[in-house]
Amino acid sequence: MYFMSYLFNLTLKLIEGELEESYKAAMERLNNFFNIGWIHNLPSVFVVEDRTTIDCLRNEKTEPWVVGWSDRRKVFLLSREKMKTESAREYSIDEYNALLAHELCHLFFNSSTNGVRTPIWLNEGLSGYVSGDIQFKEKPKSFSSFLEFFNKDGAEVYDESAFAIKVLIDAFGKEKILELLQKIKETSGNMTKGKFDDLFKEVYGFEPTYDAFNDLTSPKDY
Ligand SMILES: [Zn+2]
Structure with missing residues (x-):
């Protein structure tokens, strides 16, 4: 052998x-x-x-x-x-x-999450936004794919996720993101997409949908 x-x-x-x-x-x-x-x-x-x-x-x-x-x-x-x-x-x-x-x-x-890696789009989006990576990427016309990347990986996760985080931070500040990470941590890894949607809603008052993210972007930006 x-x-x-x-x-x-x-x-x-x-x-x-x-x-x-x-x-x-x-x-x-x-x-x-x-x-x-x-x-x-x-x-x-x-x-x-x-x-x-x-x-x-x-x-x-x-x-x-x-x-x-x-x-x-x-x-x-x-x-x-x-x-x-x-x-x-x-x-x-x-x-x-x-x-x-x-x-x-x-x-x-x-x-911050004590080892919880999901949602992947949030994880990759934060890395893209905070690192300054975002400046080398082309801004998407609208949001239509990042939410697919909840616990799967792929090259396309980088297309929108950093811009989604930017939109959230521009509208609500970074403290809300940290609050969300704290809630993710409290799940101790027992995270499903449904569970995350609830936590997100607790923090932001709405569920994460493409419509919600597209509404957050100012129309005159495009
Ligand atoms: Zn990454």
Whole structure:
């Protein structure tokens, strides 16, 4: 019987230079947004050099757009130098900084909800909005797909979710989002779409529907 087993040859370094600046700025922004003082046991960044290693770490054949992910206190990023050859597109330094902040934001979400990851659109939307990722994305004409991503993943979740969060925050402020995260935390992971819709309504006074989100956007924006 043949089987393949792998060894990851890790090298420990201090985060320095551009990445350090980017990391510090992201942590500061995230601590502010989430009202968390995360200054000890800071998240570690794992830089991955190729697609094969990503697939091996994630134990699946990943799509070419998967360039970063996070896990409790760890952030994994494809190295910036390998973006061009090992992913679907190149990343500018600003986009790479936003990617780091995006993945770090998932750790703050995880911490705020005590490990509850759903709804995926809320999780990805917050990462997209708070990281500044949103500035590199095209604003959707209207909302019509993000709510599909309750507990499934996919490239399309990034099309609308950050803009949905922006609309919510512009209309109601960030405290409501934090209140929603607190309610999600209180479910202890016992979360269904129906349960989430109820919690959302408790916080915002309406259920999350495309009509509700489209109504929140000012018509003259489009
Ligand atoms: Zn993400």
